[in-house]
Amino acid sequence: MSETHYDIVTVGGGLGGSSLAKAMSEQGQRVLVLERETNFRDRVRGEFMTPWGVAEAQSLGIYEIIRDNCGIDAPVSHLGFGPRDLPSTTPQQLPGLGFSHPEMQEVLLEAAKSAGAEVHRGVTVTGIRTGPTPAVTFQDENGDDQEVTGRFVVAADGRTSSARKWAGFEVKEAPQPFYFAGLLLKGVAAPEDEVYLLFLPHLGACTAMTPIGRGRFRTYVAYADNQGMRLQGEQNVLRFLSDAKRADLISQCFNKAEAIGPLASFRCGDFWVEHPYKDGVALVGDAGSTSDPAFGQGLATTVRDARVLRDCLLANDDWDAAGHAFATEHDRDSQVIRRVSHWFRALFLEQGVDADARRARAMPLIAQDETRVPDHLFSGPNLPADDSVRRRFFGEE
Numbered sequence: 161m162s163e164t165h166y167d168i169v170t171v172g173g174g175l176g177g178s179s180l181a182k183a184m185s186e187q188g189q190r191v192l193v194l195e196r197e198t199n200f201r202d203r204v205r206g207e208f209m210t211p212w213g214v215a216e217a218q219s220l221g222i223y224e225i226i227r228d229n230c231g232i233d234a235p236v237s238h239l240g241f242g243p244r245d246l247p248s249t250t251p252q253q254l255p256g257l258g259f260s261h262p263e264m265q266e267v268l269l270e271a272a273k274s275a276g277a278e279v280h281r282g283v284t285v286t287g288i289r290t291g292p293t294p295a296v297t298f299q300d301e302n303g304d305d306q307e308v309t310g311r312f313v314v315a316a317d318g319r320t321s322s323a324r325k326w327a328g329f330e331v332k333e334a335p336q337p338f339y340f341a342g343l344l345l346k347g348v349a350a351p352e353d354e355v356y357l358l359f360l361p362h363l364g365a366c367t368a369m370t371p372i373g374r375g376r377f378r379t380y381v382a383y384a385d386n387q388g389m390r391l392q393g394e395q396n397v398l399r400f401l402s403d404a405k406r407a408d409l410i411s412q413c414f415n416k417a418e419a420i421g422p423l424a425s426f427r428c429g430d431f432w433v434e435h436p437y438k439d440g441v442a443l444v445g446d447a448g449s450t451s452d453p454a455f456g457q458g459l460a461t462t463v464r465d466a467r468v469l470r471d472c473l474l475a476n477d478d479w480d481a482a483g484h485a486f487a488t489e490h491d492r493d494s495q496v497i498r499r500v501s502h503w504f505r506a507l508f509l510e511q512g513v514d515a516d517a518r519r520a521r522a523m524p525l526i527a528q529d530e531t532r533v534p535d536h537l538f539s540g541p542n543l544p545a546d547d548s549v550r551r552r553f554f555g556e557e
């Protein structure tokens with residue numbers, strides 16, 4: 161590597177790191193991306209981007225790149241109230257986007273490279289030194305220790321981010337009593353442009369399914385953690401399919417379904433950093449906040465982070481001030497996403513006498529008027545999320 165100083169160094173080349181690298185390289189900034197993997201594999205991650213995320217992806221110039229290379233538009237959604245046409249019913253007037261996550265990572269890293277970013281793969285970042293000129297240390301492809309400096313460092317190393325610890329951020333957490341499992345399938349008898357998010361409140365579970373193109377469907381099952389069971393590995397594929405089939409609307413789809421990827425499950429919880437910027441280091445995407453299950457908003461949050469950070473850095477030559485402006489905006493969105501996701505879990509997933517009472521009050525009203533369900537999942541965190549919205553959802557006005 162000839163250069164050792166860059167405008168921006170990103171730790172990680174996932175959706176967050178690569179889309180920011182592409183956007184800032186296009187503006188003439190010298191960007192270095194440090195990515196550990198030489199080949200992206202199926203890690204069981206997000207593959208449905210909701211319309212408010214698609215709007216952010218459009219603004220970053222990555223929507224068509226993803227759709228045309230490894231994705232598919234999903235204009236119709238099902239939450240159990242009949243099909244919904246997303247382009248005519250969301251403020252963004254856009255469809256959702258399904259895609260293969262590992263293919264998306266390859267495509268966006270190539271796009272970042274074409275825009276002028278320097279991309280190093282097979283390198284593992286091992287530390288960050290914060291300060292006016294932050295430094296990043298890493299092991300290169302040969303196992304040798306290297307150091308680069310940046311005017312600004314972006315930590316985009318995912319949900320188990322080490323970078324946020326090295327940079328001294330405190331991680332807040334609120335564990336949730338659920339697991340979220342995912343599996344890639346082929347042979348599913350379902351339309352290739354429809355996405356499903358179907359709650360089974362009496363079981364404390366939900367099934368979600370999104371097409372990702374070329375006849376493949378990512379299917380997820382969320383389930384309560386009190387069953388003493390982990391949906392993981394080949395031996396649990398049949399159990400996963402039988403749990404997915406409990407959602408009546410799609411129960412017949414899986415009769416000829418075949419697993420074409422690993423089955424993995426994740427413990428749910430909210431993990432976040434308040435004000436994810438300090439001393440030259442910003443946290444983007446899952447490194448800054450995850451809320452599971454947030455029912456398909458992690459990708460949207462990640463691309464919004466990249467878009468907001470780009471806009472803040474371009475608007476202000478003082479990048480320390482720009483970092484703080486980004487963090488303030490991130491906090492507002494992240495609080496709304498956590499609050500609304502909590503409402504969804506309380507009404508649609510939680511078990512027990514109190515949860516049953518909540519449902520007895522709310523569900524008949526929702527059945528009469530589905531607009532009582534807050535639309536933040538599809539329309540984004542700019543919608544109002546105050547107590548009057550909560551009371552209307554819970555039928556407490």
Ligand SMILES: Cc1cc2nc3c(=O)[nH]c(=O)nc-3n(C[C@H](O)[C@H](O)[C@H](O)COP(=O)(O)OP(=O)(O)OC[C@H]3O[C@@H](n4cnc5c(N)ncnc54)[C@H](O)[C@@H]3O)c2cc1C
Nearest residue numbers: 172174175176196205206285317318445446456457458459
């Ligand atoms: C089961 C599951 C289902 C989900 N479903 C959805 C969904 O349907 N819709 C949705 O919107 N969101 C979903 N999400 C969330 C979504 O996948 C994430 O929000 C999104 O992938 C975050 O992108 P990122 O770039 O921040 O992190 P990542 O995609 O994790 O990328 C981080 C990158 O950093 C690299 N890296 C890590 N450490 C280092 C290091 N030390 N050195 C160098 N490189 C490093 C990694 O190799 C990786 O490429 C889901 C998540 C899970 C777990």
